[in-house]
Every structure is written in C-alpha cells, then in structure tokens.
Amino acid sequence: MTLRERKKLRTRAAISEAAISLFIEHGFDQVSITQVAEAADVSRRTLFAYFPTKEDLVVHRFADHEDEPARVVRARPAGQSPLTALREHYLDALHAQDPMTGLTDVPEVLHLYDLLRSTPQLMARMLQFNETSETQLAAALHETADTAELPARLAAAQIVSVQWTLSIANYDRALAGARADDAYPAAAAAANQAFDLLAGGLGGLWPSTPLP
Structure with missing residues (x-):
C-alpha cells in the first residue's frame, strides 16, 4: 500500500x-x-x-460484511452444502463474539447499534445493505451450488433475514444488560434452531449434501 x-x-x-x-x-x-x-x-x-x-458515515462500518454470506458460500469446501457452511460460519462468529452477531460487550459497538436502531434513516440504509447482501448471496448460490435463479433468490432472502433477526435479538439482550459470555448459550441455541428451520425448508435445494 x-x-x-x-x-x-x-x-x-x-x-x-x-x-x-x-x-x-x-x-x-x-x-x-x-x-x-x-x-x-x-x-x-x-x-x-x-x-x-x-448515512454513509455510519453504515460504511458494516461494508466489509455486506458480501460476507456470498464469500462464505463461494469459499466452502467441496461437497459441503451452502447452508452448512453458513451455519458453521455464524456459529464460529458467535463463539468469537464478532460484533456483527450482536453478541458483544464492547461499549462503542453497542452505542453504534443503539444509534442505528433509534435512527429511521440509518435503519432504512441497513435494509438496503441487506438487499445487497441477498443479491450477492443469491448469485453465489446460483453459480456455485447449481441453484436456479428464483430458488436462489428466495433462499438468500430467508438466510439473510434469519441472520439479521438473530443478530438484532443478541444486540437487544446486550443493551438490556446481558453479558456476552452469559448470553452465548441462548444465542447459540437460537442460531441452531433457526438453521434447523432453514434446513427443513431449504434442504431440498442441495440434496447431494446432508444438512445438520
């Protein structure tokens, strides 16, 4: 550089x-x-x-994560289903207390999240962020998992929405005073339940690879 x-x-x-x-x-x-x-x-x-x-002054902090689901799918090992790769990645991020999962004790991160939640303009931009993430994930599913375009789009919308919902719930618990270490078991259980539900609905898209 x-x-x-x-x-x-x-x-x-x-x-x-x-x-x-x-x-x-x-x-x-x-x-x-x-x-x-x-x-x-x-x-x-x-x-x-x-x-x-x-709005870009704030939302750019999340820019590196916008294409993260797509990168995970593209980089997954041969023979692994996209949903398994995404599940493992999210659970690993939870264990590491990655701020994007909402499981964090870092005051600056919690202040930033509170700012997002209390500012309609910023929440609107985060919806755009999620739409872009969905588009890129759908492309990755279509190109690397032999998934037709419409099912890929529908699957991507569900996956991104689930991850966003999980992270929002974790942030809300943190703002309510829960320590990340104490909240981790419930957060991991919720994530596994969510991905089990996704597997029940999306497993047929990738039948060659067993899902958890």
Whole structure:
C-alpha cells in the first residue's frame, strides 16, 4: 500500500470516527455535515469525496460484511452444502463474539447499534445493505451450488433475514444488560434452531449434501 493510500484510509477513518462520536453524543439529526467536517478537520468537499451521504458515515462500518454470506458460500469446501457452511460460519462468529452477531460487550459497538436502531434513516440504509447482501448471496448460490435463479433468490432472502433477526435479538439482550459470555448459550441455541428451520425448508435445494 502506498503512502497516499494509507493517508486516504487514515482520513476516511478520522472522518467516520468524528461523525459517529458526534452522532452518539448529540443524535444523528442534530449534527450537521459542517459540524462533522469541522470535528474531523476537513472541508465539506473532502468529506463528501469519502462519504457521499450522511448515512454513509455510519453504515460504511458494516461494508466489509455486506458480501460476507456470498464469500462464505463461494469459499466452502467441496461437497459441503451452502447452508452448512453458513451455519458453521455464524456459529464460529458467535463463539468469537464478532460484533456483527450482536453478541458483544464492547461499549462503542453497542452505542453504534443503539444509534442505528433509534435512527429511521440509518435503519432504512441497513435494509438496503441487506438487499445487497441477498443479491450477492443469491448469485453465489446460483453459480456455485447449481441453484436456479428464483430458488436462489428466495433462499438468500430467508438466510439473510434469519441472520439479521438473530443478530438484532443478541444486540437487544446486550443493551438490556446481558453479558456476552452469559448470553452465548441462548444465542447459540437460537442460531441452531433457526438453521434447523432453514434446513427443513431449504434442504431440498442441495440434496447431494446432508444438512445438520
């Protein structure tokens, strides 16, 4: 990575950190783009070069996870069903207390989640995030698991929705005061139940590979 690229990454991170800190302290609607730019010591023009919309200042934190289900399906071992790969990946993430599962004690992550849940504009963007995740997962299912386009789309919609629902439930428990270690057994049981239900409905799409 060049010096210029490293500088751009530092600037992007500084802008986002300044924005999220202000949003958490004062509220998303109460903070202007000008205030964010001033806090990050950049111009409005520079800010918009990195983040085209105000919502992007927050939602970009999840960008690396947008294509995660699709990557898991594409990278699965030969002979493993997509649903098994996704199930194992989610359970591994739970065990590691990955913030995207909602099972976390990190205050900054919980503050960010609370900001999302309390801001309609940000929740709307997260729905777009999930739609993109569904589209990419459907493509991966179609291309690597010999799944017809419509069943792939329907399966992807169910899988992404289930994972989102599980994570939301875990975040809600964390905000209610549950410690991640204490909440883990219930979170893992819920995840297994959810994937069992998915297997009951989607198992016929990949009959050559046994599902749990």
